[in-house]
Amino acid sequence: MAFYTLGLTFELVILLTVIVLAVWIYGIYFNFKKWGLGSTGYHDPLRRSFWLFLATWIHEAFKDGIWVFLRTVVLDVLLLRRTLARSPVRWVMHMSMFYGFLALAALSGLGLMLDIVEHFNLAGFAHEAEMVKGMMALPFDVFGYLLLFGSTIAISRRILIKFVRDNTSAYDALLIGAVFLITVTGFYAEWMRGNSFLVGNMFEYPIYAPHFALIHTLLALGLFALILPWSKYIHVIATPMTLIANRGGE
Template identity: 75%
Template sequence: MADFYTLGLTYWRVIALTVLVLGVWIYGIYFNFKKWGMGSTGYQDELRHSFWLFIATWIHQAFKDGVWVFVKTFVLDVLLLRRTLRRSPVRWAMHITIFYGFVILAALSGVGLLLDTVIHFNLLGYAHQAEVIFDMMALPFDIFGYMLLFGATIGVARRVFLREVRARTSAYDVVLLGGVFLITITGFYAQWMRGNSFLVGDVFSYPIYAPHFALIHTLLALALFAIILPWSKYMHVIAAPLTILANRGGE
């Protein structure tokens, strides 16, 4: 986080921006759940067209065949993407690396912000320990970053070199996949510029511009979270697992 502060993006501005993005994202989830609830029937009239109706309907459907079926579907079809693997091992590799790379990097970023808060205020005197943990997170960041880059590269390559995939590619696909690829590249380049990077070392070391790329990387990532995911067809990253669970697997 310290890299941003040299560019005028202070700690409190980072916090404010993060809260704003999370607020927009949570409202986007709420908005979509409420919209989906408008198509539901079979419950009390006062609940119809509501957020809570969707939640109640989904829980009823997802657990209709028992907890074990829910857990089995969640593990095999949501976490391991069994249905995608059956259709295409290449698409499975692309989806699973993008999914886990993106989700875990987002979680690590959240942990990093919490650690930065401990460091910033020296909470309970644990600033030094937080700095040690923060430094230890560099390797997981790199590993899951490479995983995300691998998946995004497969996605870009399929749309460039496979005619049938290219013919089905829409502007939405270009924006999302291109955005993920650009976010990953700028994040890596910012890390490489700091020097001593995993697999690369100090080949690209140029610390003076590292904060600039780090800032671009963060703003692009936050924009993807707040502007694109909740308000476009890419809400399917949440809708698809919910649908699979509600149907208890199957096709």
């Protein structure tokens, strides 16, 4: 696999991915238990229960019926109407980053599964897996540009708008900078391969493309496992859950 270099074999990447997923799942489990401390009216031995928190959230989410649940998911989670009411610019930024990030995460997971099928020729579908991966190139680029657009707005606001700049901590800058850096390294790796949408082979340099691809992969896995579950970026999960549990609103 030319994608992996510097001694990082495909098998090691699979192992690293499994470890990252395990850390991420534990991070979500840890946060659910922590949020469960906010529950009231329960006996102390149950207040740190992961399942109690989940059951309580489900009860609140469907308290007013399935229609209210679906309306909240569409209007407040998928369309971010509360953000749009506050600031159209922030709405564009959040929508771009939200859908760009989620789509790239889903495509990356699918790509990894196809890599496994192709590498081990599972059920003899190696050729089909390679074809599907080729079809994924355009969606990767489209959602990559979307994430790049959103993260560029986020950085620009923190540089150009004094109020936003004064309220930006080093911690905020690190997180936004990490997303921007991961996106840029991914694009640069694609540009060096010479198969990027819009840019084409303008920056083609195949010798170094695998190195940048490796850097992008390690940075993305690090963000996914070491930052998302343990930082304010957990709001990607916490905010939609809160909106749904409260049945949304203007």
